[in-house]
Amino acid sequence: MISYFLQFLRLFFPKNCEACGKSLLKKEDFLCTQCLYDIPRTKFHETEENVLNRLFYGITKIKYSTAFYFFKKGSKFRVLIHKLKYNKQKELGIELGKMLGNEIKDSFFEEADIIIPVPLHPNKQRKRGYNQSDLISEGLSESFKKEYRKDILIRAAYTETQTKKTLEERRKNVKSAFKVVYPDEIKRKHVLLVDDVVTTGSTLASCANELLKVDGVTVSVAVLGYADH
């Protein structure tokens, strides 16, 4: 009955593909079949040496790193992360996280023990009402079948807005902004650090450096979008 009712509602309020805006068919979820096919997957999880991993050379030690897809200007898939961050479409974060998990399942990422999201600055989180990396981690945890904890790594010090700074200034600015609250919980574990988009990699590197201070920790990185530059 409910399904009939929903179908009836969809006649008047059809659900649209979150990427291209086309009306979705009954069997389609949040992306249409064409968009699912079109996602510019990076497949970074298939090779240990990739362009994303190279971002961290010399600034931190990351074991494996991957991004679900290429985050390009003008791409219809860029919109997804924008909606997640600025339009309060929290469900999108969970769905994309699940897709990321399905992508990296059965790869060397299986070595990871625990998923930890990159924390948002408290002021920003208060304003937004949520941390998009938490949502991605939640979905990832579901499909990848690994525990996720958002209470272990926190954002401590104040950091100014990053946009008008140079790369070098940004790196300095986020230095030591993060703090591991429960080091015993990650001792000798392989942590999978999660964020929405990677550009310079400086935020992820700062998080990783804090995590690496804990005895025997290994860090890998998984993000949704890799911004080419």
Ligand SMILES: [Zn+2]
């Ligand atoms: Zn579509």
